[in-house]
Amino acid sequence: MTVGTYIRVSASHQLRKVVGQQSCRIQGLSQLNTNQINHPQTQSAAIRSYSSLNNDTPFNICFLRHGQSTWNRDNRFIGWTDTPLTDDGVLEARLAGQMLRRSGMLFDEVHTSLLRRSIRTCNLVLMELGQEYLPVHKHWRLNERNYGDLVGKNKKEVVRQFGQDQVKRWRRSFDEPPPPMSDNHKYHPARDPRYRLMMDKIPKSESLKDTRARSSVYWDEVLDPELRKGKTLLVVGHENNLRSLIMRLEDIPEEDVINLSLPRAVPLAYRLDENLKPLDRPDGKLDEATGFLKGTWLGGDNAVAEILDRDDKQVYDTSITHNLETDETRDEWKNWMSFAIGEASPEQKAKTLPGHCRAKAEGEQGGLMSSTSK
Numbered sequence: 001m002t003v004g005t006y007i008r009v010s011a012s013h014q015l016r017k018v019v020g021q022q023s024c025r026i027q028g029l030s031q032l033n034t035n036q037i038n039h040p041q042t043q044s045a046a047i048r049s050y051s052s053l054n055n056d057t058p059f060n061i062c063f064l065r066h067g068q069s070t071w072n073r074d075n076r077f078i079g080w081t082d083t084p085l086t087d088d089g090v091l092e093a094r095l096a097g098q099m100l101r102r103s104g105m106l107f108d109e110v111h112t113s114l115l116r117r118s119i120r121t122c123n124l125v126l127m128e129l130g131q132e133y134l135p136v137h138k139h140w141r142l143n144e145r146n147y148g149d150l151v152g153k154n155k156k157e158v159v160r161q162f163g164q165d166q167v168k169r170w171r172r173s174f175d176e177p178p179p180p181m182s183d184n185h186k187y188h189p190a191r192d193p194r195y196r197l198m199m200d201k202i203p204k205s206e207s208l209k210d211t212r213a214r215s216s217v218y219w220d221e222v223l224d225p226e227l228r229k230g231k232t233l234l235v236v237g238h239e240n241n242l243r244s245l246i247m248r249l250e251d252i253p254e255e256d257v258i259n260l261s262l263p264r265a266v267p268l269a270y271r272l273d274e275n276l277k278p279l280d281r282p283d284g285k286l287d288e289a290t291g292f293l294k295g296t297w298l299g300g301d302n303a304v305a306e307i308l309d310r311d312d313k314q315v316y317d318t319s320i321t322h323n324l325e326t327d328e329t330r331d332e333w334k335n336w337m338s339f340a341i342g343e344a345s346p347e348q349k350a351k352t353l354p355g356h357c358r359a360k361a362e363g364e365q366g367g368l369m370s371s372t373s374k
Helices: 003-009 012-036 040-051 087-103 116-129 155-162 164-172 208-228 239-250 301-316 330-341 346-351 355-373
Strands: 059-065 109-112 136-138 233-237 268-272
Touching: 059 208, 059 239, 087 116, 109 116, 109 208, 116 136, 116 233, 155 164, 155 301, 164 301, 208 233, 208 239, 233 239
Parallel strands: 059 233, 109 136, 109 233
Antiparallel strands: 059 268
16 A cells, blocks of 8 residues: 555545645655754765755665555455556555655665566656666565465455465465465466576565565675665565565564565655664654554654555455455545646656557657657
8 A cells, every 4th residue: 555545544534634644744854854964963974965864874775665556456466476557556656756755865776676566666756756867776686575376366365265364474474485386377477588597596485584585685785785885775665575674674573573564655764873773763763653663654654554454454354345445435545646746747657658658659749849849
């Protein structure tokens, strides 16, 4: 879910309340940025104030889960399947970009997976930030975990079949993977040409432990060295891969990580010390959405808590028979968010279309420019 999705949790007035909370939160972060620049203890960091949420430290990283994809909408297990963003997912990604822009946080480089729901989210965020020039590094080690034989299945139907406890262990526990997928599984990643040179590395199923093993390699070999250079990094990814990175960063015990869930398209920003461990939040508290994170949710803790509660019901509450991603408040949410963040420019729309559509749109735009320049 995204910061926008809490609109579906409540009526229109609640939507306005939460968007207002976001604005206050973002405004506070921006003021924190400005007020810290001239502080005596931050003079050395002032030269890099443009890329810091708080100038007390030059070490900053932000995690962002992708916007709604077609299988998020349909409540299906996704894994490595390359599902695209929905129109709602595009709005979610744009809103995340605007939250980052208003926070004053800019980046030096971006890291993401090989999956287009994450890549397109990254592109949309950078357009909102005006940072399309940044290098974007893509790697399979940042892919979502492989959900094995569950891939493609409806989550609530799996809960009805196996029970809430079993499904939660498959989804959230540290070391219990789902049943493995067969070699002839309809959605086996081996069918995808992007993995043709790494067939021996494709997992048939993954626990969070397995996911952490591969994401830790990327942290050690890529993210860690760049952070130590003082670069501010944005990592756009998937819930379980980001959970594995945050678990390591926050030293979350194996028995507690089952309680960690992440919303879609809500930036989670961290200020790190020289050992790349999280500094306390400005308020000195842990986040109220999960109860054990030192990172700052740019959408506000209360909004994130509502989103996570709704996500939980979407999967586990079998008494709810309708799809909370497509219920009657969807159009109201979409109309409000379009109003709140504004329509995408023709250039933005063209850049986020599939390749053949983008070429057509750019061709039409070029023709128009040629005809008007004559």
